[in-house]
Amino acid sequence: MQRALTYGVLTALVALSLGYFGEAWMGWVLFYIGLSVHLGMHYRNFSRLERWSRKPVLDASLEGDGEWDRVFRRLYRHEKELLEKIGQRERDFARLIAAVHAMNDGVVLLDGGFRIQFCNQAAERQLGLRSATDRGAPIVDRVRHPSFVDYLGKRDFSRRLVLRLERYFERVLAIELMAYAEDCWLLQVADITQTDRLDSMRRDFVANVSHELRTPLTVLSGFVETLQEMEVDAEARQRYVHIMGEQSQRMQSIVEDLLRLSSIESAPPPPDQPVDMARLIDKLHRDAEALSGGRHRIVLDSEGQGNLLGSESELVSALANLVSNAVRYTPSGGTITLIWRVSAAGAEFAVQDTGIGIEPEHIPRLTERFYRVDRGRSRSAGGTGLGLAIAKHCLSRHQATLEITSTPGAGSRFAANFPAGRVTGG
Numbered sequence: 001m002q003r004a005l006t007y008g009v010l011t012a013l014v015a016l017s018l019g020y021f022g023e024a025w026m027g028w029v030l031f032y033i034g035l036s037v038h039l040g041m042h043y044r045n046f047s048r049l050e051r052w053s054r055k056p057v058l059d060a061s062l063e064g065d066g067e068w069d070r071v072f073r074r075l076y077r078h079e080k081e082l083l084e085k086i087g088q089r090e091r092d093f094a095r096l097i098a099a100v101h102a103m104n105d106g107v108v109l110l111d112g113g114f115r116i117q118f119c120n121q122a123a124e125r126q127l128g129l130r131s132a133t134d135r136g137a138p139i140v141d142r143v144r145h146p147s148f149v150d151y152l153g154k155r156d157f158s159r160r161l162v163l164r165l166e167r168y169f170e171r172v173l174a175i176e177l178m179a180y181a182e183d184c185w186l187l188q189v190a191d192i193t194q195t196d197r198l199d200s201m202r203r204d205f206v207a208n209v210s211h212e213l214r215t216p217l218t219v220l221s222g223f224v225e226t227l228q229e230m231e232v233d234a235e236a237r238q239r240y241v242h243i244m245g246e247q248s249q250r251m252q253s254i255v256e257d258l259l260r261l262s263s264i265e266s267a268p269p270p271p272d273q274p275v276d277m278a279r280l281i282d283k284l285h286r287d288a289e290a291l292s293g294g295r296h297r298i299v300l301d302s303e304g305q306g307n308l309l310g311s312e313s314e315l316v317s318a319l320a321n322l323v324s325n326a327v328r329y330t331p332s333g334g335t336i337t338l339i340w341r342v343s344a345a346g347a348e349f350a351v352q353d354t355g356i357g358i359e360p361e362h363i364p365r366l367t368e369r370f371y372r373v374d375r376g377r378s379r380s381a382g383g384t385g386l387g388l389a390i391a392k393h394c395l396s397r398h399q400a401t402l403e404i405t406s407t408p409g410a411g412s413r414f415a416a417n418f419p420a421g422r423v424t425g426g
Contacts, residue, residue: 042068106173106189114139114152114185126173126189139187148175162192172196201368208370212254212385216247257386260317261369264393270311274424277307280316281340281349288323288336295332304342306423310398318394321387322351322414330355330411339415347423350415357408366404367392391416398422 045068100107106123108116115138119129127143134142140149151161157177165171174190223240226232232240281302288298308315326336330353339350358366362373370385392402399419406412 104191106187106191108139108187108189110139110185110187112183112185116142117184123187123189126171126191151175152177162196205369208385209254209258212370213251216251219247220244254386257390261386261390261393264314264390264397267397270314270397272309273311274307275310275312275315277340277347278305280312280319281338283316284319284323285338287320288327288338291324291327292336296327296330297335299335299337300340301337302340304340304347306342306347306425308347308398308418309422309424311394314394314397318391319349319416321391322349322416325387325414326351326353326355326412329353334411342423344420346420347418348415349418350413352411352413354411357410358404358406358412359408360406363404363406367402 101121103120103122106126107118107120108123108127108129109118111117115136116129116134117136119127119131119134123129124131129142140152143149145163145165147161147163151157161175163173163175165173170193171191172193174192176188176190178186178188180186223244227237227240281300285298285300292298323336323338330336334354336354337352339348339352341348341350358373362371365371366373367388369389372385388402395402395416399422401417403415403417404412405415
């Protein structure tokens with residue numbers, strides 16, 4: 001192409017020479033031919049530039065003659081740099097979107113009319129949204145909870161909204177709305193179900209501790225006032241003092257169990273020291289017989305040999321609670337079986353009784369602090385309401401699980417299952 005342009009210029013120069021030194025008409029013909037070739041090359045390059053401007057693409061073959069070649073090279077370089085910048089922006093944007101989707105909190109972007117512009121995966125799970133189909137839809141058409149609709153309608157977003165969605169398995173969400181950019185809103189959703197549950201447990205714990213201690217304190221204060229204000233005979237005084245002693249012992253047991261539970265929760269992981277399970281189970285068997293006082297048939301069923309790695313005191317505390325509960329809640333004449341199994345899968349210590357049994361709705365909450373199926377029956381049996389909570393924490397510190405099965409009127413089975421990693425040779 002460079003050569004064609006050069007030939008056009010040379011032809012025009014030759015034509016001018018002929019016109020000056022020779023035939024005039026021949027010179028003009030050659031001049032117009034050369035000029036036409038020269039203008040044709042410019043027109044061709046201009047046409048290529050005009051077509052490229054309509055749909056710019058990165059084309060290394062885009063080249064021209066003389067100044068045109070330099071123009072095309074600059075365009076190619078600028079287009080390449082622009083595409084690289086666009087590609088980097090797209091990668092940055094993709095990483096940003098991926099980060100937003102990875103967040104545990106839900107994020108929903110809304111326009112001024114509270115229409116959905118974007119939502120991350122957490123918001124989809126929490127609010128039941130679908131990013132692919134809900135874009136542009138008013139969020140109140142997708143989240144129709146009355147509290148949420150009222151929250152948006154009042155447009156007072158100085159406080160967060162706590163939303164309880166029972167249809168989502170009693171999920172509790174904290175919703176905050178804040179303005180950003182121009183007439184845009186960011187809706188942030190945090191799942192506070194676990195925090196709400198812990199707060200509820202804390203409130204119940206404080207209420208239960210107060211209730212458990214109030215009863216013996218009321219008894220004590222009543223008898224103290226009676227002894228201070230009334231003359232009673234020696235026999236009545238002795239009876240009152242005996243009851244006061246029982247109530248004081250009850251309060252002491254509650255405080256000791258609370259301290260033991262707190263100590264277990266804050267203690268470092270238990271040591272990996274071998275615990276002689278044959279000796280421990282024999283002790284539990286003898287303790288069960290002593291606690292029963294001959295009112296029950298106590299059976300020991302052992303299969304396999306092996307010891308456990310961990311803290312002997314914590315294992316005693318956990319397993320002894322299971323045994324004492326079975327004795328307390330099994331009527332006289334019943335059978336209590338202590339089971340010890342060791343296999344390649346791990347080890348199991350279970351206590352099976354023929355007692356009164358437990359209704360299914362109570363089983364998931366039995367290990368909660370102070371939870372009682374029947375408060376009156378539990379107190380008469382002498383429990384503090386903390387035994388199973390202590391047992392659960394001790395077992396979890398040994399990577400063990402507590403499995404509870406029960407049939408009302410037929411008895412219960414409490415099984416502590418230990419992983420193979422906690423079992424060592426017998």
